[in-house]
Amino acid sequence: MPSLLLYSTNPRLKLMIQEEHRRDLHYVWCSECFDSALAPPHSLRALVGSSSNPADIYRGLKAEVDSADKHGNNFTRIAGSLSVLAQKWYIANEIAEHDRDEILYMLMEPTPRLWTPLVYVIPRDAVATRLKPVHPSKRSGTGREFVMEDLRRDEFDVITL
Template sequence: MSLNNIQNPILYSTMTALAYNINKKYYGDKHYMWCTPYFGSDFQSPHFTVPPSSSPLEIYNTLQKEIDGADLHNTKIKLNRRGIRNGAGIMLRLGKITQDAHDEIVTISKRTPDQQFKPLLCVISRLEAVAFYKKVDVKDRANPLSYEYILSDLPQSAFDIIRIG
């Protein structure tokens, strides 16, 4: 369903503090995020929302647990490290950053301690997000029925950041 057609006024996403700071420093405070109009997963509802792997609340809680538990086998933090590097590669190919900036981001993603991957909940106005929206192909969603959207180059002025707990 197009972002224009959903009724929910708010979209939610979770990013890490490190990703946020890299976006701010290297990408001109423009942010890339997967988002959904649902904060959490409601498995009791007949209306399917999003599975746990796409739920901003579940992602937030998983990241926080990996940090609090000093989990050396963490999965979300490792995925975020890889995602930061992949994003840097894409930005380099698009000519949005230099090779030096790319190399710095890669090094930062590898050397930054897990504590810098603190989760940040992003609360986004759907109306402001429409101009930055990209459709997520059904094959790329966590569940074919879930409502997932990509926002690319979203300015920080279009969303608020909340720390839970």
């Protein structure tokens, strides 16, 4: 039975960038449970790998924020990804040069508050037709993962733990 909710962990900075510079449409990678380690053993939900497990991403990023570790794996990966995307969006004329500059500035001056991890809680029903299953070759494990390319802000709630 499909889960009622989907979960995704993202830093506050990403939420801000999507709100301010991507017309409040959010690109999220999501899973069917918050913590695959707590899912029933042998279920598909338990087989989501650590690098896609929202709980592990949350804990990892929070530890890096708490210890002000600007070279942590999560921090490096997300900062790298967002800087590449800012340049890509700019080259593709999807954002203006000043938008790109503002995104890059926020990455250049990392302040802990902007990197606070947030959990997106997404009621599945409202977005079911737009959910894209991630190809098995790109999953972190054998458990199901999904991508939403155009999640609206009124389609998910944001919580911190």
